[in-house]
Amino acid sequence: MKHIEVVAGIIQSGGKIFATQRGYGEFKDGWEFPGGKMEPGESQKQALARELKEELAVNVNVADFLCTVNYDYPAFHLTMHCYFCAIADGKLPELLEHEAAKWLSPAELQSVDWLPADVEVVKALEANLR
Numbered sequence: 501m502k503h504i505e506v507v508a509g510i511i512q513s514g515g516k517i518f519a520t521q522r523g524y525g526e527f528k529d530g531w532e533f534p535g536g537k538m539e540p541g542e543s544q545k546q547a548l549a550r551e552l553k554e555e556l557a558v559n560v561n562v563a564d565f566l567c568t569v570n571y572d573y574p575a576f577h578l579t580m581h582c583y584f585c586a587i588a589d590g591k592l593p594e595l596l597e598h599e600a601a602k603w604l605s606p607a608e609l610q611s612v613d614w615l616p617a618d619v620e621v622v623k624a625l626e627a628n629l630r
């Protein structure tokens with residue numbers, strides 16, 4: 501089966517977490533942590549900073565590792581590495597590719613319809629924030 505390796509960012513600001521809604525493709529309308537596929541030669545943290553800049557025009561400092569999740573979708577196996585991120589310069593994300601975004605408090609994390617692979621990430625995040 502096809503294997504996709506992705507890095508995703510849990511952007512934190514003012515005690516809230518940034519969630520984005522996919523605007524296109526098979527998983528359109530699902531909520532996720534922004535990020536994307538690694539390119540050859542990149543570290544996970546370099547890939548994540550690049551993807552967040554491309555998708556959200558945001559400069560982040562990639563901080564602590566949260567978790568790696570593995571999930572079998574019908575068409576591919578996903579490995580996703582998740583890191584906390586802080587906005588580097590105070591400039592908030594802009595939605596260049598996503599259709600919507602929300603800043604969620606820890607208590608609101610279950611209020612959006614996460615992609616299947618993200619359910620595990622949200623559990624790890626809730627445990628980490630507790």
Ligand SMILES: Nc1nc2c([nH]c(=O)n2[C@@H]2O[C@H](COP(=O)(O)OP(=O)(O)OP(=O)(O)O)[C@@H](O)[C@H]2O)c(=O)[nH]1
Pocket residue numbers: 504506507508525527531532533534535536537578580615616617618
């Ligand atoms: N970025 C990201 N992708 C996720 C998450 N959860 C999850 O299942 N995925 C899946 O991981 C796959 C790769 O993500 P991607 O951001 O590179 O998505 P994409 O297929 O639109 O790639 P593209 O930007 O190269 O067109 C997608 O199928 C996406 O649905 C998540 O929280 N963040």
